[in-house]
Amino acid sequence: MGMLQTMRWFGPNDPVSLMDIRQAGCSGVVSALHQIPVGEVWPVEEILRRKQIIEADNDRYSALSWSVVESLPVHEAIKKAEPSRDLYISHYQQSLRNLAQCGIRTVCYNFMPVLDWSRTQLTYAMPDGSLALRFVWLDFILFDTCILKRPGAEADYLPELVAEAKDRFTTLTANEVRELANTVLLGLPGSEEAFSLTNFQSLLDAYQTIGDQELRENLYYFIQQVAPLAEELGIHLCIHPDDPPFPLLGLPRVVSTEADLDQLMAACEVRANGITFCTGSLGVRADNDLPRMVRKFGDRIHFIHLRTTKREDHPRNFHEADHLAGDVDMYAVVKAIVQEERRRKQAGQADASIPMRPDHGHQMLDDLTKKTYPGYSAIGRLRGLAELRGLEMGIERSLP
Numbered sequence: 117m118g119m120l121q122t123m124r125w126f127g128p129n130d131p132v133s134l135m136d137i138r139q140a141g142c143s144g145v146v147s148a149l150h151q152i153p154v155g156e157v158w159p160v161e162e163i164l165r166r167k168q169i170i171e172a173d174n175d176r177y178s179a180l181s182w183s184v185v186e187s188l189p190v191h192e193a194i195k196k197a198e199p200s201r202d203l204y205i206s207h208y209q210q211s212l213r214n215l216a217q218c219g220i221r222t223v224c225y226n227f228m229p230v231l232d233w234s235r236t237q238l239t240y241a242m243p244d245g246s247l248a249l250r251f252v253w254l255d256f257i258l259f260d261t262c263i264l265k266r267p268g269a270e271a272d273y274l275p276e277l278v279a280e281a282k283d284r285f286t287t288l289t290a291n292e293v294r295e296l297a298n299t300v301l302l303g304l305p306g307s308e309e310a311f312s313l314t315n316f317q318s319l320l321d322a323y324q325t326i327g328d329q330e331l332r333e334n335l336y337y338f339i340q341q342v343a344p345l346a347e348e349l350g351i352h353l354c355i356h357p358d359d360p361p362f363p364l365l366g367l368p369r370v371v372s373t374e375a376d377l378d379q380l381m382a383a384c385e386v387r388a389n390g391i392t393f394c395t396g397s398l399g400v401r402a403d404n405d406l407p408r409m410v411r412k413f414g415d416r417i418h419f420i421h422l423r424t425t426k427r428e429d430h431p432r433n434f435h436e437a438d439h440l441a442g443d444v445d446m447y448a449v450v451k452a453i454v455q456e457e458r459r460r461k462q463a464g465q466a467d468a469s470i471p472m473r474p475d476h477g478h479q480m481l482d483d484l485t486k487k488t489y490p491g492y493s494a495i496g497r498l499r500g501l502a503e504l505r506g507l508e509m510g511i512e513r514s515l516p
């Protein structure tokens with residue numbers, strides 16, 4: 117048994133091929149229809165087309181299947197409770213019906229306003245010469261106060277850090293400034309386009325009346341509209357936590373801690389209201405006890421991202437470490453997952469094998485000269501998966 121091993125595939129334009137994913141030892145593929153604008157219904161024909169591409173070589177080679185949708189994105193109007201939100205929720209519901217009709221049963225989403233995940237550096241050199249993604253708080257402050265010049269930004273940070281950021285700004289070349297801006301604004305996974313600065317500020321402005329409480333209410337409203345339907349359809353919805361797990365750019369973030377997940381789980385008590393347990397995102401916070409969270413939310417964990425970060429000198433600075441070498445106690449997390457899977461198996465549940473993907477990986481070996489989606493080069497993920505697979509096997513064998 118064990119976790120269902122998967123890898124993310126961005127679609128036919130992904131430089132990493134389905135054959136690469138197969139040879140990494142996966143049987144599941146995690147994919148999304150990135151070409152469909154956020155908020156539009158995913159048509160059955162398009163879903164089937166993607167499914168056929170994924171399964172095309174199954175008669176000749178070991179089988180791959182489309183196990184998880186990551187992501188079916190949530191329209192900003194829903195996050196902001198704009199008048200059109202119910203229309204977009206009805207589109208979301210229709211996409212879920214269409215996915216269920218095509219046999220896809222696990223759907224990941226997130227509720228981060230405007231930006232999905234954020235980093236300040238995509239090519240941080242590790243001691244072995246591979247490259248990692250990194251988040252540096254001072255550079256983020258520099259972006260916010262000196263490049264974006266968000267009104268009121270300075271009040272969000274310690275004055276000495278703002279002063280330090282301003283000093284550092286004067287030392288950057290035009291190229292370095294452009295690179296930092298592009299890195300922070302690289303908003304949408306699966307696209308190589310960054311937001312433009314002016315457009316971006318207007319997206320932030322639209323959140324002026326939405327604080328922590330409002331965003332929570334909007335999330336709970338959304339889940340109450342979609343999770344009962346998902347339950348009926350046999351779909352597991354799974355929210356991806358905030359990455360990084362703290363508010364950025366004056367925007368609230370409400371899926372960062374155990375308490376946040378508690379509230380969300382309680383807002384709609386159906387199993388379809390579930391979690392993507394991303395150890396890389398949650399693990400940035402030292403106050404998140406990940407093995408405990410696996411035990412607590414066990415039955416609601418429908419998808420797992422295994423990755424770890426290493427905190428640096430400032431508690432908000434981190435880089436992505438080797439999969440077994442960061443702050444996350446990966447042994448304890450995987451052990452808790454194995455135990456949850458055994459519990460499910462004993463209870464006769466059909467979903468005892470939880471889909472897992474090695475999240476991100478270092479750019480290394482041949483990939484150093486290739487252009488790939490940041491974090492999603494093949495070899496680093498293959499290394500991560502291989503290590504995790506061995507860890508899981510060792511744990512399985514050592515448990516009674």
Ligand code: DNO
Nearest residue numbers: 187224225226232233305356
């Ligand atoms: C980053 C990913 C996220 C994730 C979304 C899920 O590598 O983990 O972009 O796909 O937040 O909705």
